[in-house]
Amino acid sequence: MWAIIGTWHFSLQAIEAFAPRLAAGDGAMDTAVAAARMIEDDERVDSVGRGGIPNAQGECELDAAVMEGRALRIGAVAGFCHCPNPILAARALVDHAEYNLLCGVGADAFARSLGLPQQPILTEAALARWQQLRQQRQDKGHDTVCFLALSADARMAVAVTTSGMSLKLPGRVGDSPLVGSGFYADDEVGAAAATGLGEDIMKGVVSFRAVEAMRQGLSPRQAAEQAVRETHLRLVRGGHKPDNIAMVCLDKYGNFGAAANHREFAYAAAREGLAPALYPVEPVIDNQATALPRELQGLAGS
Amino acid sequence: MWAIIGTWHFSLQAIEAFAPRLAAGDGAMDTAVAAARMIEDDERVDSVGRGGIPNAQGECELDAAVMEGRALRIGAVAGFCHCPNPILAARALVDHAEYNLLCGVGADAFARSLGLPQQPILTEAALARWQQLRQQRQDKGHDTVCFLALSADARMAVAVTTSGMSLKLPGRVGDSPLVGSGFYADDEVGAAAATGLGEDIMKGVVSFRAVEAMRQGLSPRQAAEQAVRETHLRLVRGGHKPDNIAMVCLDKYGNFGAAANHREFAYAAAREGLAPALYPVEPVIDNQATALPRELQGLAGS
Numbered sequence: 001m002w003a004i005i006g007t008w009h010f011s012l013q014a015i016e017a018f019a020p021r022l023a024a025g026d027g028a029m030d031t032a033v034a035a036a037r038m039i040e041d042d043e044r045v046d047s048v049g050r051g052g053i054p055n056a057q058g059e060c061e062l063d064a065a066v067m068e069g070r071a072l073r074i075g076a077v078a079g080f081c082h083c084p085n086p087i088l089a090a091r092a093l094v095d096h097a098e099y100n101l102l103c104g105v106g107a108d109a110f111a112r113s114l115g116l117p118q119q120p121i122l123t124e125a126a127l128a129r130w131q132q133l134r135q136q137r138q139d140k141g142h143d144t145v146c147f148l149a150l151s152a153d154a155r156m157a158v159a160v161t162t163s164g165m166s167l168k169l170p171g172r173v174g175d176s177p178l179v180g181s182g183f184y185a186d187d188e189v190g191a192a193a194a195t196g197l198g199e200d201i202m203k204g205v206v207s208f209r210a211v212e213a214m215r216q217g218l219s220p221r222q223a224a225e226q227a228v229r230e231t232h233l234r235l236v237r238g239g240h241k242p243d244n245i246a247m248v249c250l251d252k253y254g255n256f257g258a259a260a261n262h263r264e265f266a267y268a269a270a271r272e273g274l275a276p277a278l279y280p281v282e283p284v285i286d287n288q289a290t291a292l293p294r295e296l297q298g299l300a301g302s
Numbered sequence: 303m304w305a306i307i308g309t310w311h312f313s314l315q316a317i318e319a320f321a322p323r324l325a326a327g328d329g330a331m332d333t334a335v336a337a338a339r340m341i342e343d344d345e346r347v348d349s350v351g352r353g354g355i356p357n358a359q360g361e362c363e364l365d366a367a368v369m370e371g372r373a374l375r376i377g378a379v380a381g382f383c384h385c386p387n388p389i390l391a392a393r394a395l396v397d398h399a400e401y402n403l404l405c406g407v408g409a410d411a412f413a414r415s416l417g418l419p420q421q422p423i424l425t426e427a428a429l430a431r432w433q434q435l436r437q438q439r440q441d442k443g444h445d446t447v448c449f450l451a452l453s454a455d456a457r458m459a460v461a462v463t464t465s466g467m468s469l470k471l472p473g474r475v476g477d478s479p480l481v482g483s484g485f486y487a488d489d490e491v492g493a494a495a496a497t498g499l500g501e502d503i504m505k506g507v508v509s510f511r512a513v514e515a516m517r518q519g520l521s522p523r524q525a526a527e528q529a530v531r532e533t534h535l536r537l538v539r540g541g542h543k544p545d546n547i548a549m550v551c552l553d554k555y556g557n558f559g560a561a562a563n564h565r566e567f568a569y570a571a572a573r574e575g576l577a578p579a580l581y582p583v584e585p586v587i588d589n590q591a592t593a594l595p596r597e598l599q600g601l602a603g604s
Contacts, residue, residue, distance in 0.1 A: 072542075
C-alpha cells in the first residue's frame, strides 16, 4: 500500500504529480519533500516558499520540517531568510542526524554550507499583498503546506513548510517546525500534521496527540477529530477563544482523514486504488459558533 | 497544597529560597520564573544563563520557556544572545499572548523592547571550559534547569532555561523551548519537563507524553518512567542508541516524581509538609547497558 495526503486545495497538483512516483516505488520521505518543494516553488501560493507574505518588517522568514517514522529522525528550520526552499535544508538535517532544529542565521548558514541556492523569496505580488494587508491591519490566515506519505515499503514521512503568519513579529515561530505540534510520524502507527494558528496548535500538541489516538485504535479521521475537538474544548475551558485549527492524519495501512474547527479547510489525497482528489472538511466543532459548545453548557461558571 | 520540583542538584538552592514564598501564597508562574532566574544568575552553573558554555563559534545562545496550566499560555525564546535572563523574555511572551515562540535576532529585539538588561553572557570561566572542551572534542552534557510549581490556588506552571548543548552548531535549538518536548503544563492534570539530549527528547515528545499518562491515572513517577521508557525503547527499535533523557513530573495534587535512562540524574523538591530535599534517581532503563533491553530480546531481527 502507498498513500499521500496534503493540506489545502493547492496540494492537489503535487499529489497528482507524485502519486504515480509513489506507485512506482519512490520512498515516503523523498515524495513528501518533493511535493512540499513543488508548492514552495509555486509563486501563486502566498503562504509558503517563494511568494510567501513577509513579516511586519517586510522580510520573509520561512519555517519547515521533515520527520521520518522509522527512527523518528527530525529535521527542521525556523526563521529561514535567504533561500526559498527551507524543506531542502530540513531534509538535509534529517540525513545529518546530529541536530533536529536550526533557527535564524544559523539555519541560513547551514543552507549556505549545503550549497542551496540563495535566492530572493519575496515576489512583487507578495509585496503588494503585504502592503494591502498592512493597511487593513489584518493577517491572511495560516495555510501551511503539509504532506504525509506512506511508501510501498511501509515507511512513513511528513514534510511541512510555511512562510508563517503574515505580518508576524520578526523571529516569530509557529507550530510548523515544532515536533508534536506541527507534525509527527511513527511507522508503527501513522503520521499527522497541522495547519492553522500555530499558537493554538502548540497549546494542544495536536499532531502527537492525534498519532497517540491512532495508536489507541482510532481511525485517522477519528484521531484528527478527537485532537482538534479536545484542544478546542480545553482552550474554551481555559477562557481562550480558539482560532483556526485543522489537521490531516494517515495511518500505516494507508487510511487517511482530517478534521478542522472551521469551515475553510480542505485536503487532497491519493492511495493505491484511489485517484487523487480533493476532500472538503466539515468542522467537527465550529470556532465561529456563538453558543457555548454542548459539552461545556453544564460547566458554565465552573 | 503547594509544591515545587526542579531538575539537578543545583535547583535545591532555588527551592529552599522560594518554597517559603509558595507557602506564603505566591503564584506558580511567579515562583517557577523566579527560581529559574536565580539559577540563570548563578555563574557557577555552566549550563544556563550567565556562565553558560557557548556554541561552536564561542557565542552563547540561550533557550527558555514558560507555560501556565490554566489557559495553556506559552512563552519561549530560542537563540537568545544578548541578555543572560531569557526566562524573563519568555515570561513576558506569556503575558503578551499573541506569540508563543520567538527565535534569534527577533527574540533579542523583543528583549530590548522590554528594556531587559543587555549584558554579556559569557564569563571567563565558561570561556576557559569551552576551550578545554573544544580541545577534547566533547560536549559536557545537557543540564537544563526546569522548575514545575503548584501554587495554593491550584495553578500550575513550568519554567525551563538552558544554554543548550555546549559547542553546538550556531542556531541549534534543543527541546527546551519546544512545547510538549521540553515542557508541558495543564492545571487539569499536572506538569512535566525534560533534561538531556534535546534531539532524543524531541523524538518522544516526552513532556506531553508524561502529562497524558498522568491524565490516564498514572502517578507522576509512573508517568515519567513510562515516558522515558517508551521513548528509549522506541528509539532502540528504530536502530538508534538513545542518549541521556531525564524528566520531572508534578500532578495537580502536589505529588511529584522523576525518571531517567542514565545514572547521573537527581532532582530537588518541596511541598506543603515536606521540607526541600534532593532526590537521586535510579535509571528506569540504562542507556549504558550493553545487552538488549529485556523487552526487546524477543524482537531481535524484527
